[in-house]
Amino acid sequence: MVLIQVALDLVELDRALLIAQEAVLGGADWIEAGTPLIKSEGMNAVRKLREAFPGKTILADMKTMDAGAVEVEMAAKSGADVVAILGRADDAVISESLESARKYGVRLMVDLISVDDPVARSQELVALGVDLINVHVGIDQQMTGKSPLETLAQISKEIDAEIAVAGGLKPETARNAAAMGAGIVIVGSYIIHSDNVTQSAKEIRQAVDNAGSVPDSGKKSQEDEIFEIFWRVSSSNISDAMHRKGAMCGISTLFPGRKIVGRAVTVRTLGGDWAKPVEAIDLCGKTDVLVIFNSDRNIAMWGGLATKTAVNRGIAGLVVDGAVRDMHEIKTFDLPVFAANVVPNAGDPKGLGEINCEITCGGQIVNPRDFIVADDSGVVVIPKERAYEIARRSEEVWKKEKRISDEIDKGKSMSSVLELLKWEKQK
Numbered sequence: 001m002v003l004i005q006v007a008l009d010l011v012e013l014d015r016a017l018l019i020a021q022e023a024v025l026g027g028a029d030w031i032e033a034g035t036p037l038i039k040s041e042g043m044n045a046v047r048k049l050r051e052a053f054p055g056k057t058i059l060a061d062m063k064t065m066d067a068g069a070v071e072v073e074m075a076a077k078s079g080a081d082v083v084a085i086l087g088r089a090d091d092a093v094i095s096e097s098l099e100s101a102r103k104y105g106v107r108l109m110v111d112l113i114s115v116d117d118p119v120a121r122s123q124e125l126v127a128l129g130v131d132l133i134n135v136h137v138g139i140d141q142q143m144t145g146k147s148p149l150e151t152l153a154q155i156s157k158e159i160d161a162e163i164a165v166a167g168g169l170k171p172e173t174a175r176n177a178a179a180m181g182a183g184i185v186i187v188g189s190y191i192i193h194s195d196n197v198t199q200s201a202k203e204i205r206q207a208v209d210n211a212g213s214v215p216d217s218g219k220k221s222q223e224d225e226i227f228e229i230f231w232r233v234s235s236s237n238i239s240d241a242m243h244r245k246g247a248m249c250g251i252s253t254l255f256p257g258r259k260i261v262g263r264a265v266t267v268r269t270l271g272g273d274w275a276k277p278v279e280a281i282d283l284c285g286k287t288d289v290l291v292i293f294n295s296d297r298n299i300a301m302w303g304g305l306a307t308k309t310a311v312n313r314g315i316a317g318l319v320v321d322g323a324v325r326d327m328h329e330i331k332t333f334d335l336p337v338f339a340a341n342v343v344p345n346a347g348d349p350k351g352l353g354e355i356n357c358e359i360t361c362g363g364q365i366v367n368p369r370d371f372i373v374a375d376d377s378g379v380v381v382i383p384k385e386r387a388y389e390i391a392r393r394s395e396e397v398w399k400k401e402k403r404i405s406d407e408i409d410k411g412k413s414m415s416s417v418l419e420l421l422k423w424e425k426q427k
């Protein structure tokens with residue numbers, strides 16, 4: 001049977017204990033004191049998990065890189081059954097950790113995160129005598145699109161040892177991991193940030209229990225995944241994920257409730273000249289957003305007729321660092337419009353400017369094909385090269401906020417959920 005390990009990558013111990021309980025109800029076999037929890041609460045996290053779950057296997061994710069013997073000893077004496085250290089550590093650290101593991105009666109798991117040649121290193125580790133190998137892609141690496149499954153496929157053919165796998169697993173990927181021969185499926189985010197922890201753990205349970213031995217190759221494209229996530233999250237979530245960067249200034253929705261998710265077709269034009277913006281409509285597809293910079297915010301370069309053409313073409317929306325007019329007509333369509341100003345006077349079609357060049361719009365640089373997400377809070381630009389990473393990170397922000405919001409619904413204050421006092425900078 002494939003085992004499920006819930007990774008408690010949280011910083012609040014009380015919440016971690018609660019989530020562990022709910023995950024066990026959903027079918028989790030092993031409970032991991034995640035590295036963030038250990039850094040926040042120390043070995044007390046392991047002790048408390050041991051006390052609360054006497055019959056369960058507790059893993060301490062120490063991520064040890066040095067002083068292996070003492071770190072394994074600490075975890076073992078606190079009640080861990082399995083201790084995880086890093087495969088990048090020197091062989092001397094691995095050997096010392098193994099000695100300590102044998103002495104204190106715990107099993108040693110070695111994590112392959114960021115190891116250059118995972119197959120060769122796992123063979124060396126098995127030869128050294130480690131008990132379990134963890135094929136792991138870390139949280140920050142996952143955001144760039146890395147998955148542990150390719151490495152798992154290689155390693156499971158090459159080594160004869162118990163293999164665990166971790167790194168952003170969800171039911172589909174957990175199922176594939178089990179089908180590829182993983183004996184322990186480690187899941188953090190999918191379970192611990194869920195609004196129904198027990199249900200999410202059950203989904204993983206079912207997926208691995210029905211895995212069979214043939215992995216399912218049906219994979220969504222990265223582009224589809226990006227769109228799916230950007231529709232789910234808000235511009236505020238994305239701005240948080242980008243460390244407060246990417247938000248346009250002085251441009252807001254003209255029709256609250258309408259959202260844009262799309263890729264930029266850019267236009268730069270001058271003094272209310274509306275020729276290039278109108279020509280650009282004909283270049284847009286259904287997932288494209290016209291993003292226009294006009295040098296004068298007091299002369300409209302967009303109105304009712306342009307809107308009608310854009311709607312016929314089916315474009316995703318309009319973002320204008322400049323002015324629009326004919327609000328009585330524009331509002332009769334569904335097109336999401338974000339602009340800096342609304343005025344009645346129009347400019348002339350002179351043909352000045354460029355289409356699909358780099359522009360600055362609302363103070364942000366926008367390049368053709370960059371992603372644009374706009375909603376009632378404003379407009380954010382996501383450079384195309386980082387779109388997948390930012391989508392994944394914004395999804396994490398969204399999940400975290402959802403979790404805090406659920407706690408507030410249950411009567412807690414925001415300050416207590418976030419343990420603000422505990423995390424204030426110490427003088």
Ligand SMILES: O=C([C@H](O)CO)[C@H](O)[C@H](O)COP(=O)(O)O
Pocket residue numbers: 007008009034035036061136137138139166167168169186187188189190
């Ligand atoms: O080990 C982990 C990570 O490095 C943070 O400590 C996670 O527990 C592991 O990656 C599983 O979590 P998810 O990737 O969120 O499923």
